[in-house]
Amino acid sequence: SQQGEEDPQALSIQEGENATMNCSYKTSINNLQWYRQNSGRGLVHLILIRSNEREKHSGRLRVTLDTSKKSSSLLITASRAADTASYFCATDRFTSGTYKYIFGTGTRLKVLA
Amino acid sequence: DGGITQSPKYLFRKEGQNVTLSCEQNLNHDAMYWYRQDPGQGLRLIYYSQIVNDFQKGDIAEGYSVSREKKESFPLTVTSAQKNPTAFYLCASSTPAAYEQYFGPGTRLTVT
Numbered sequence: 001s002q003q004g005e006e007d008p009q010a011l012s013i014q015e016g017e018n019a020t021m022n023c024s025y026k027t028s029i030n031n032l033q034w035y036r037q038n039s040g041r042g043l044v045h046l047i048l049i050r051s052n053e054r055e056k057h058s059g060r061l062r063v064t065l066d067t068s069k070k071s072s073s074l075l076i077t078a079s080r081a082a083d084t085a086s087y088f089c090a091t092d093r094f095t096s097g098t099y100k101y102i103f104g105t106g107t108r109l110k111v112l113a
Numbered sequence: 114d115g116g117i118t119q120s121p122k123y124l125f126r127k128e129g130q131n132v133t134l135s136c137e138q139n140l141n142h143d144a145m146y147w148y149r150q151d152p153g154q155g156l157r158l159i160y161y162s163q164i165v166n167d168f169q170k171g172d173i174a175e176g177y178s179v180s181r182e183k184k185e186s187f188p189l190t191v192t193s194a195q196k197n198p199t200a201f202y203l204c205a206s207s208t209p210a211a212y213e214q215y216f217g218p219g220t221r222l223t224v225t
Contacts, residue, residue, distance in 0.1 A: 031212065042117075042203055042216035043156075088155060090214075098144075098163050100171070101214065103156040 006089060006107040014112050019076040021107040023089030032065060033090045034074050081113045117217035119204050124222045134189045134220045136204030145187040146205040149173060162187055198224045
């Protein structure tokens with residue numbers, strides 16, 4: 001089952017603009033992660049935000065988390081053509097003594113040069 | 114270099130044949146995972162293993178099997194019972210705290 005749903009499904013912007021993508025989830029979480037996937041490649045971890053955090057920064061990335069609304073957003077500032085990729089949120093699920101992660105459907109970002 | 118390797122990158126099989134996808138890691142991670150990704154979709158968990166000689170079914174385990182005889186290796190067999198095996202398969206590993214997952218480059222399996 002898909003815990004996270006990203007919005008929008010696809011986003012096209014000009015180089016230099018900011019890109020915002022959102023993730024909504026259904027059940028309570030301990031942390032939420034964002035990953036990037038270049039076409040036909042594996043996923044790369046970008047940032048993790050814990051449930052007791054509201055905002056986190058890493059370089060040009062800014063992640064917010066609103067646990068009351070069960071949503072998170074990823075902002076990429078001053079986008080570059082190299083940011084073109086799909087972006088996924090992943091939420092944790094603790095079952096049978098282990099952590100598993102549920103990935104959303106992703107946002108496909110295209111940055112035009 | 115530390116990381117996860119998956120081989121081969123592309124794999125073609127005839128319907129009715131079993132096929133095994135390789136996943137090896139040298140990150141000394143205890144936990145390993147197999148995901149399936151269909152075009153334009155997110156990742157779905159097939160199997161995961163927290164420790165050698167132990168593994169658990171994920172959300173879509175039917176038609177798949179795994180083994181975990183060594184810490185470094187977690188091969189996935191796609192059996193003929195899997196009704197729609199054509200997909201992109203991703204292997205990942207993490208520490209027991211299971212926060213950040215490290216992914217391999219993936220294997221694209223095409224069954225005709």
